[in-house]
Amino acid sequence: MINLNSDIKYIKGVGEKRAELFNKLGIFDVRGLVTFYPRNYQDWSKEMTVEQCSDGENVCIKATLITSVKEHLIRKGITLYKCNFTDGKTVIHVTIFNNKYLAKSLKEYEDYILFGKLEKTFTSANMSSPKIEKAENNNGIHPIYRATEKLNSKAISKVIKTALDSLPTFDETLDSELRQKYNLVSLDYAIRQIHFPNDFESLQKAKKRLVFEELLTLQLGLLKLKSKKKKETALKITKDYTNEFYTLLPFTPTGAQQRAISDCVNDMFGKYPMNRLVQGDVGSGKTAVAGGVIYTAIKNGFQCAMMAPTEILATQHFETLSKILIGTGIKIALLTGSTPLKEKREIKRKLINGEIELAIGTHALIQNDVEFKNLGLVITDEQHRFGVNQRANLAMKGNDVHTLVMSATPIPRTLALMIYGDLDISILDELPPGRQEIRTDVVNSSYHERIYKFIKNAIARGEQAYIVCPLVEEGESELISATQYAENLSKTAFKGYNLGLLHGKMKAKDKEKVMSAFSAGDIKILISTTVIEVGVDVPDATVMVIENAERFGLSQLHQLRGRVGRGSEKSFCILVSDSKSETSKERLNIMKKYSDGFKIADEDLKQRGPGDFFGNRQHGLPDLKIADMLSDMETLKLCRECADEILKQDYNLDLPKNRHLANAISDMFRNSISN
Ligand code: ADP
Numbered sequence: 001m002i003n004l005n006s007d008i009k010y011i012k013g014v015g016e017k018r019a020e021l022f023n024k025l026g027i028f029d030v031r032g033l034v035t036f037y038p039r040n041y042q043d044w045s046k047e048m049t050v051e052q053c054s055d056g057e058n059v060c061i062k063a064t065l066i067t068s069v070k071e072h073l074i075r076k077g078i079t080l081y082k083c084n085f086t087d088g089k090t091v092i093h094v095t096i097f098n099n100k101y102l103a104k105s106l107k108e109y110e111d112y113i114l115f116g117k118l119e120k121t122f123t124s125a126n127m128s129s130p131k132i133e134k135a136e137n138n139n140g141i142h143p144i145y146r147a148t149e150k151l152n153s154k155a156i157s158k159v160i161k162t163a164l165d166s167l168p169t170f171d172e173t174l175d176s177e178l179r180q181k182y183n184l185v186s187l188d189y190a191i192r193q194i195h196f197p198n199d200f201e202s203l204q205k206a207k208k209r210l211v212f213e214e215l216l217t218l219q220l221g222l223l224k225l226k227s228k229k230k231k232e233t234a235l236k237i238t239k240d241y242t243n244e245f246y247t248l249l250p251f252t253p254t255g256a257q258q259r260a261i262s263d264c265v266n267d268m269f270g271k272y273p274m275n276r277l278v279q280g281d282v283g284s285g286k287t288a289v290a291g292g293v294i295y296t297a298i299k300n301g302f303q304c305a306m307m308a309p310t311e312i313l314a315t316q317h318f319e320t321l322s323k324i325l326i327g328t329g330i331k332i333a334l335l336t337g338s339t340p341l342k343e344k345r346e347i348k349r350k351l352i353n354g355e356i357e358l359a360i361g362t363h364a365l366i367q368n369d370v371e372f373k374n375l376g377l378v379i380t381d382e383q384h385r386f387g388v389n390q391r392a393n394l395a396m397k398g399n400d401v402h403t404l405v406m407s408a409t410p411i412p413r414t415l416a417l418m419i420y421g422d423l424d425i426s427i428l429d430e431l432p433p434g435r436q437e438i439r440t441d442v443v444n445s446s447y448h449e450r451i452y453k454f455i456k457n458a459i460a461r462g463e464q465a466y467i468v469c470p471l472v473e474e475g476e477s478e479l480i481s482a483t484q485y486a487e488n489l490s491k492t493a494f495k496g497y498n499l500g501l502l503h504g505k506m507k508a509k510d511k512e513k514v515m516s517a518f519s520a521g522d523i524k525i526l527i528s529t530t531v532i533e534v535g536v537d538v539p540d541a542t543v544m545v546i547e548n549a550e551r552f553g554l555s556q557l558h559q560l561r562g563r564v565g566r567g568s569e570k571s572f573c574i575l576v577s578d579s580k581s582e583t584s585k586e587r588l589n590i591m592k593k594y595s596d597g598f599k600i601a602d603e604d605l606k607q608r609g610p611g612d613f614f615g616n617r618q619h620g621l622p623d624l625k626i627a628d629m630l631s632d633m634e635t636l637k638l639c640r641e642c643a644d645e646i647l648k649q650d651y652n653l654d655l656p657k658n659r660h661l662a663n664a665i666s667d668m669f670r671n672s673i674s675n
C-alpha cells in the first residue's frame with residue numbers, strides 16, 4: 001500500500017527505471033506526483049465536424065477510418081503512416097509519424113476521436129500526427145502534463161490515475177470555517193478533480209481551492225517576512241556622496257536615475273534597513289543606479305555585495321563598475337563559480353578583513369563560507385531570477401543590511417505591491433536620451449533566406465547578430481533546437497562565418513567563453529536559447545532573430561529584444577513564426593507596436609498566451625505549483641485579507657487549525673523564515 005511519502009518507484013507500473021524519468025521532472029514521492037498538476041487540459045468533449053472547425057486550430061473530431069493504413073518508409077528511422085478518415089461529410093487525410101504501435105492498432109470502419117491541428121484544403125482536410133483514441137473511450141477533459149522526451153503526458157496521467165485510485169481520502173489541510181467562508185471544496189475532491197475533472201465546473205472548483213491554499217500560504221509567508229524585517233539597523237549612513245559619483249559617470253544621469261538613487265540614499269539615512277525594488281525597463285540604466293548607491297555606502301565605510309544571476313552578467317557588472325570607479329581607490333573583486341580556488345581564498349580573506357569594499361558575483365557570494373567584515377548593502381540584479389530565499393540568505397550575512405533589488409520585469413504596480421509586499425519601489429520610467437527605436441518585424445519561415453542575407457550585410461558593416469531558438473534537444477520535434485540549428489547554419493547559409501552557440505546545458509565556463517568571444521566581436525552570430533535573456537550588453541549587436549516566436553511570453557520577447565539597440569547603429573528584431581492562430585499573430589503584433597515594457601505587460605495582461613507574462617519563475621517568489629499571480633489576482637487579494645486575519649488571531653500559527661498552514665509556509669519558503 002502506498003502513501004503520500006512513498007517513493008514513486010513503488011507505484012504499480014513504475015519501478016526503478018521509470019522512477020528516474022519522473023525524478024527528472026522533480027517528482028520523487030507520491031506527494032510530488034499528485035501535486036504535479038496538469039499545465040493545461042484538452043477538451044475532447046466538444047466533438048466537431050470539419051465544417052465547424054477553423055483552419056490551423058487545435059480541434060477534436062469524431063471520424064470513421066475508411067481506408068487501411070499505408071506504410072511509407074521515408075528514410076532510415078522515419079516511417080510515415082497514411083490513412084483517411086471521414087466525419088460523414090469531409091475526408092480527413094491523416095499522417096502518423098513513426099508511431100507503429102498506433103498505426104497498427106487502427107481498424108477500418110471503426111470510430112475514432114482525432115485531436116490536433118486541422119488544416120483545411122478546398123475539398124478535404126489534413127491532420128499531421130493527431131492524437132487518436134477510440135471514440136468509445138472518449139472521456140471528455142484530458143489533463144496535459146509537462147512532459148519529457150521519454151515520458152509523455154499520457155504516461156504521466158496513467159501513473160497519476162493509478163496512484164489516486166490506490167490512495168485513501170486526503171487529509172484536509174484547511175480549517176472548515178475558512179473553507180465555508182471562502183466557499184472552497186475539500187482537498188480530496190480538489191486533488192482528484194484537478195487531474196481528472198468530471199466537467200469544467202468541477203475543474204474550476206478544484207482549481208480555486210488549490211490556488212487559494214497556495215496563495216494563502218504565500219501571503220502568510222510574505223507577511224511574516226515583512227514583519228520580521230522591521231528591525232532597526234545600525235548601518236545608518238551619515239553623508240550623501242551622490243554628486244561626487246555623478247562626476248565619475250561618462251554620461252549625465254536621467255531624472256529617473258537620480259530619483260531612484262536619491263530614494264535609496266534616503267532609505268539608508270533612515271532608522272530601518274533599506275528594502276527597495278528598482279524597476280526599470282531594459283536599457284533604462286539600472287547599473288548606474290546600483291553604482292551610485294554603492295558609492296555612497298562605501299564612502300560611509302560599508303562593504304557592498306552585488307549579485308547577478310549569471311556569470312556573464314556578474315562579469316559585465318564588474319567591468320562596468322570597475323571602469324566607473326577607477327581612480328577612486330575603491331577595491332572591487334569578482335567572485336563567481338569559476339574563480340580559481342586560490343584567488344577565491346584570497347578574496348574571501350580580504351572580505352573578512354575589509355580590504356575589499358565591493359564584491360560582485362553570482363550565487364557563489366551567498367555560500368556559507370563567504371564572510372564580510374562590515375557588510376552594509378546588498379544589491380541583487382535582475383532579481384526575478386533569484387528567490388526570496390536567496391535574498392533573505394544574503395541579507396543574513398550582515399546585520400540588518402540594506403537591500404536593493406533591481407528588476408527589468410515590468411509588473412503593474414498593484415501586483416508588485418502584493419507580491420513584493422515586503423519592498424518599497426522606485427521605477428525608472430525614462431530611457432537615456434538618444435536611444436533608437438528597434439525596428440520589429442513579424443515574418444514566417446519563408447523569409448529565412450532573406451533574414452540570413454540581412455544578417456550577412458550587418459556583419460559586413462561590422463555588426464553582430466543573435467538568433468534565439470526556444471529549446472535544446474527536447475522531445476518536441478517541431479521546435480528547432482539550438483544545437484541542430486547552429487550545426488545546419490554553419491554548413492549552409494553561414495559557412496565560413498564564426499558562429500557561437502549558447503544554451504542552458506553548457507557549463508558556466510564554456511558559456512562564459514562563448515559570451516566573451518561574442519562580446520569581443522570574434523563571434524559574429526550567436527545562436528542561443530533564452531540564456532541571453534537578461535542583462536547582457538553587446539553594443540555592436542544590431543540584429544535579433546527569434547525563431548518560433550509564438551512560443552515565448554511577450555515579456556520574454558521584450559527582454560530578448562532589449563539585447564539589441566544598445567549602440568549607435570540602427571537595430572532590428574525579427575520575430576519568426578509560422579503560427580496560424582489569430583491570437584498568436586495579435587500577440588506578436590503587440591511587439592511590433594510597442595517598445596515600452598510596461599505597455600507590453602499591460603497588453604499581455606489583457607490577452608494571456610503561452611509562456612505567459614511572467615514566463616518561468618520571473619517573479620523571484622517561491623515556486624508555485626498551480627497559482628498564477630496575474631490570472632488569479634482576485635484570489636490573491638482575498639488571500640491577502642485572509643492572511644491578515646489569520647495572523648491577527650494567531651501570529652505564530654500555533655493553533656491546531658493552522659498547523660498545516662505553518663508547515664506549508666516553511667515548506668514553501670524553506671530557510672528564509674524562522675517562525
Ligand atoms: P539595464 O540594466 O537597466 O538594462 P544598463 O545599466 O545595462 O541598463 O544600461 C544600458 C546602457 O545605457 C549602458 O550601455 C549604459 O552605459 C547606458 N546608460 C545608462 N545610463 C545612461 C544615461 N543616463 N545616459 C546615457 N547612457 C546611459
Ligand code: MG
Pocket residue numbers: 286287381535
Ligand atoms: Mg541590467
